[in-house]
Amino acid sequence: MEIDQKIVVVAGPTGSGKSEVAISLAKEFNGELICSDSMQVYRQMDVGTAKPSLQEQNLIPHHQLDLINPDENYSAGQYARETSIIIKKIRERGRLPILVGGTGLYYRALMYGISKIPPVPESLRKEITGWQQEHGTSYCHKLLQKYDPEGADLLHPNDTSRILRSLEVVLSTGKSIYSYQLEQPFGEAHYPFHAVALNWDRNDLYQRINKRTLSMLGSGWLAEVEMLLNSYSPELKPMQSIGYREVVQYLQNKLKWGAMVEEIQKRTRQFAKRQLTWFRREAKIEWYQPVEQDRILADIKVYLEN
Secondary structure (H helix, E strand, C coil): CCCCCCEEEEECCCCCCHHHHHHHHHHHHCEEEEECCCCCCECCCCCCCCCCCHHHHHHCCEECCCCECCCCCCCHHHHHHHHHHHHHHHHHCCCEEEEECCCHHHHHHHHHCCCCCCCCCHHHHHHHHHHHHHHCHHHHHHHHHHHCHHHHHCCCCCCHHHHHHHHHHHHHHCCCHHHHHHCCCCCCCCCCEEEEEECCCHHHHHHHHHHHHHHHHCCCHHHHHHHHHHHCCCCCCHHHCCCHHHHHHHHCCCCCHHHHHHHHHHHHHHHHHHHHHHHHCCCCEEEECCCCHHHHHHHHHHHHHC
16 A cells, blocks of 8 residues: 555544554554654653553554653654654655644644744743742632633643743733644645544543543552652652642652542543543544444545545
8 A cells, every 4th residue: 555645643532542543553554653642752651641551562663652751851843843754764664654642732733833932021930930939820820711711721720830831921922822832834734644533422531531540550650650759859740740740649648549549530531621622623633433443444544545
């Protein structure tokens, strides 16, 4: 089969079964998987990010996993540049690049580029940091709700770094950071692509998330966090991410087991809801019922042959 320039995208919220779909597509169409997940770039953070198992990675080549340590930074722009090179190499091998993941900003940066946000004046940045130090993160989140209600809805009220960044952007430019992320410097996608996502009933998706949380906790997540705490501060951004923060608090005796489980499940469900909001805005994603995996295969076969 001549794959030429085409790529396939498997998108959608956390817990929706993207990996299973992507692996079946890779087997069927001689593909390689490119992960599009801003948490799976971190080394040593495997269980809590639902990283593909070593068995899955040995079965099908995976790219864009384990790129940096938890105390390093990695941007959407960097992801787009590096992934473009990977796509070229996969094509040169005569194989199909399959992008799989739930980080909408990575997907958008790769496909359409990202708008440059004007620099924020240092004086304003210091002022906003001062508000957080004096009044706390929830105060800053309330402020963000006033100036950028839509952006505030997309963020967890405790996500300090993103809340402060969003405030900086909206107060210095008058535009929300989300509007910059939704802008497309390039109207046409960089690649011809066929994008699919599984359209779960919301209650069913939430049940899957609740079950998966328990499964991850039974698969060594606590030991993983204990190991990370030997080398890294619990204040680091990835250590404050969904689940990791709660496991840290449990290990520090600040949360009881039941409260930790409930909080992880709740935050993951809220995150899935935000991801759905993001991906539903992407006109080119086709949504399928979870039982329609054969139809996904058939549609992609048609796409690749045309």
